[in-house]
Amino acid sequence: MTKPIITVENLGKAYRLGLREEKYPTFRDALVGAAKAPFKRFQHLSGGGNQDDLFWALKxxxxxxxxxxxxxxxxxxxxxxxxxxxxxxxxxxxxxGRAVLRGRVASLLEVGTGFHPELSGRENIYLNGSILGMKKVEIDRKFDEIVAFAEVEKFLDTPVKRYSSGMYVRLAFAVAAHLEPEILIVDEVLAVGDAQFQKKCLGKMQEVAQGQGRTVLFVSHNMAAVQRLCKYAILLADGQVRHIGETGVVVDDYLHLRSAGALQSLESRTDRYGSGNVRCVDAWVESGRRDKATSLMVGQPACFCFAFDGDVSPLNFRFTIYNAGQEPLAAFSTDTPCELDDLLENTKQKILQCNIDSMCLSPGRYSLNIQLDSRGSVVDRVEGAFEFEVAPGVVGGRDVQQNRYSAVILPHRWSNTTSRVSAPLSVGASNE
Structure with missing residues (x-):
């Protein structure tokens, strides 16, 4: 029987909450710390001490x-x-617990992982290869493929600190995928790249796994990509394994979990991240009659509303609409931070509205991710902030029912030299 290439047993990772006052350590502190260390370890193993300030990210x-x-x-x-x-x-x-990996590992966890900012792209390729245990002759053999895939030929001898985040990711992924690790670990970092590059990376991962027989661990919020690439999936919830099995079944469980979260009050949601100086405490959608609604109609006006609590400036706000497979369909953003500041200052309540003249999504169920930014840093981000339904309606004078070809519907006209006919047309992200 083949040995597993990755074995994880009762793995746990705890972080201590709170901050300690920073001070320079003295020789006396070092001696006292060394004397206390055995007792601290015994106290930890015996379950003593204050456990309330421990946060178990994995358990x-x-x-x-x-x-x-x-x-x-x-x-x-x-x-x-x-x-x-x-x-x-x-x-x-x-x-x-413990984690045993039987093979060489290449990781792509965040932009710039394993890169030295002062070194050029060329030098970082050799640096990463050396870290992976590759010999120079092996890196030489793969060098041209890496550069071609990353599309950074013109900037190869430029320090990577001058690269954009997209260039960083392209080069990092190219190095990780081409230097023949037995195990490739890829986090959501691919979301930084454009759609064409993401497609290119997914194709490369399929080639690495199917054509070369290497193991891939892939983290993504894009369920369509996960289902296309992965045969099996692991669902984590609150630091624990909730479900392991075939990808389709596990994804269904995940979507059910997201739907349950969307039913919670947005103000009470704890699965959010950011500085928290300003928080989105409520979100809802209104129909053309300006009534709160859970269902909108194709072709009718809609208004997305967001209530905020807190104070920080400047601010920029964005929300993105996703389909049931967690593929992004449309994004809406304030053009500039000062625009949002002006909009919120002119109201007694900090409520922002985004008006859409005609709902052009195909009938189905959708969810929203929301994000507040200030000076390039995340202030508040919530995924699956709430869900809404789009019901069949009328576009271009015709009824629009369920549409399996596309997620977006736009009115248009067909014409020839003698006549003009109005009819709805489905265009956009194909669901086939």
Whole structure:
């Protein structure tokens, strides 16, 4: 029987909450700390001490991955996905349990992982290859393929600190995928790239897994990509494994979990991240009659409303509409931070409205992700903030029912030299 290439047994990772006052350590502090260390360890193992200030990002996580498998790791924000990958990549040590990886590992966890900003793209390719245990002759053999895939030929001898985030990711992924690791670990970092590059990366991962028999761990919020790439998936919730199995079944469980979260009051949601200086405390959609609604109609006006609490300036707000497979369909954003500041200052309540003249989504169920930014930093982000339904309606004078060809519907006209006919047309992201 083949040995698993990854074995995870009762893995746990705890972080201590709160901040300690910073001070320079003295020789006396070092001696006292050394004397106390054995007792602290005994206290920890015996379960003594104050456990309230410990946060378990992972707890009792166990699974196995066979060689050549492509496994998706999914879950909501704060579920423990990134922490698990950091433990598997040996970036951080586990608090409990163990993880055994039988092979060379290449990780792509965040922009710039493993890159030295002062070195050029060329030098970083060789640096990353050396870290992976590759010999120079092996890197030389793959060098041209890496550069061609990353599309950074013109900037190869430029320090990577001058690269854009997209260029960073292209080069980092090209290095990780081409230097022949037995295990490739890829986090949501691919979302930084454009749609064409993401498609290119997914194709490369399929080639790596199916054509070369290597193992891939893939974290993504794009369920369509996970289902297309992965045969099996692991669903994490609150730092624990909720479900392991065939991807379609696990994704259904994840979507059900998201729907349950969307029913919670937005103000009480804890699965959010950002500085929290301003929070979105309520979100709803109104129909053309300006009534709160859970269902909109194709072709009719709609208004998305958001209530905020807190104070920080400047602010920029964005919300993105996703389909049931968690593919992004449309994004709406204030053009500039000052625009949002002016809009909120002119109202007694901090409520922002986004008006849409005609709902052009195909009938179905959709969800929203919301995000507040200030000076390039995330202030508040909530995924699956709420869900809404789009019901059949009339576009271009014709009834629009369920549409399996596309998620977007736009009115248009066909014409020839003698006549003009109005009719609805489905265009956009194909669901086939």
């Amino acid at each position: 009792d996580v166990s699974f196995e991955v066979q060689p050549g498998e492509v496994v998706g790791i999914i879950g909501r924000n704060g579920a423990g996905k990134s922490t698990l990958l950091k433990v598997l990549s040996r970036i951080t040590d586990p608090t409990a």
